[in-house]
Amino acid sequence: MALFTFRRELDPVNALFRLQSELERVFxxxxxxxxxxxxxxxxxxxxxxxxxxxxVIRIEVPxxxxxxxxxxxxxxxxxxxxxxxxxPAAEGAYHRRERFAGEFSRSIQLPRDVDASQAVATxxxxxxxxxxxxxxxxxxxxxxxxxx
Amino acid sequence: MTQTNTEQNTRPGRTYAPKVDILETDSGLRLWxxxxxxxxxxxxxxxxxxxxxxxxxxxxxxxxxxxxxxTEYGVGNFETRFRLANTIDGEHIHAKLQNGVLELELPKVAxxxxxxxxxxx
Numbered sequence: 001m002a003l004f005t006f007r008r009e010l011d012p013v014n015a016l017f018r019l020q021s022e023l024e025r026v027f028x029x030x031x032x033x034x035x036x037x038x039x040x041x042x043x044x045x046x047x048x049x050x051x052x053x054x055x056v057i058r059i060e061v062p063x064x065x066x067x068x069x070x071x072x073x074x075x076x077x078x079x080x081x082x083x084x085x086x087x088p089a090a091e092g093a094y095h096r097r098e099r100f101a102g103e104f105s106r107s108i109q110l111p112r113d114v115d116a117s118q119a120v121a122t123x124x125x126x127x128x129x130x131x132x133x134x135x136x137x138x139x140x141x142x143x144x145x146x147x148x
Numbered sequence: 149m150t151q152t153n154t155e156q157n158t159r160p161g162r163t164y165a166p167k168v169d170i171l172e173t174d175s176g177l178r179l180w181x182x183x184x185x186x187x188x189x190x191x192x193x194x195x196x197x198x199x200x201x202x203x204x205x206x207x208x209x210x211x212x213x214x215x216x217x218x219t220e221y222g223v224g225n226f227e228t229r230f231r232l233a234n235t236i237d238g239e240h241i242h243a244k245l246q247n248g249v250l251e252l253e254l255p256k257v258a259x260x261x262x263x264x265x266x267x268x269x
Contacts, residue, residue, distance in 0.1 A: 042220065045220035045221035046218075046220050046221075047216065047218070047219045047220060047221060047223075048216070048217040048218040048219070049211075049214035049215055049216055049217060050214070050215045050217055051213050051214050051215070052213075055217070056214055060184040060185075060221055060248075061184070061247075061248075062182035062183065062184040062247060062248035062249045063180075063182065063246075063247055063248070063249045064247060065247055091173055091174075092171045092172050092173035092174075092178075093171070093172055094169065094170065094171050094172075095170040095171070095172055095177075096168055096169060096170040097169050097170075098167040098168055098169065099167045099168070099169045099180060099182055100167075123247075125184065125185055125186060125187050125247065125248045126182070126183070126184035126185065126186075126247045126248020126249060127184045127185045127248065
């Protein structure tokens with residue numbers, strides 16, 4: 001059981017990173033695809049988008065094949081975990097080691113208007129995409145106006 | 149193998165340096181570069197004057213209709229360069245891309261491989 005709840009907005013380091021990314025967003029090249037980072041420093045990094053009324057989640061998982069990944073939904077929480085079967089090289093010496101190795105697990109809290117049980121996931125070129133469709137009642141519905 | 153970071157970028161858009169692992173063995177170097185979102189057709193590996201360039205293009209079109217809600221990583225192209233030692237056999241570099249990870253095998257030239265010298269008794 002967690003002793004305290006981690007609140008992102010209270011963490012001073014994250015606040016500094018947020019400030020830095022805000023500044024970067026203002027001063028850097030505006031032509032690129034700049035999403036303006038909301039948070040960072042957690043592995044693997046997650047991006048959350050809206051496409052129409054669906055929620056689209058993209059997670060960078062280079063080196064993980066689709067069979068190394070598992071996704072579970074419980075209520076409005078989506079848990080993504082990964083385990084790489086690759087063994088570390090027995091011989092030789094590393095000059096540089098920047099890549100993440102081992103297992104990961106992340107939980108994502110979804111907005112209430114999407115149905116996590118209907119999520120569809122695809123892994124392609126080291127990017128996992130999870131599409132969570134809107135609940136039927138949350139979808140915009142055209143109401144016909146009847147002539148009297 | 150040293151990284152050369154002195155050149156400026158002239159292409160539009162954001163460029164990120166991939167996360168890299170480099171392992172040296174007796175037979176050569178193995179390099180892994182993480183380039184999530186890059187496919188075989190959008191990657192370039194080039195060796196010019198002892199400088200190994202790795203470039204990968206990410207299809208930003210896939211993000212056209214997406215409106216960001218919460219973001220932890222930026223999306224852009226990948227680029228990095230390494231100056232290779234002359235012990236590397238540039239003719240026999242082998243590259244493979246799998247699940248967004250580029251794997252390079254850079255064999256050493258025969259003269260640079262360790263050789264056990266027998267001592268006559």
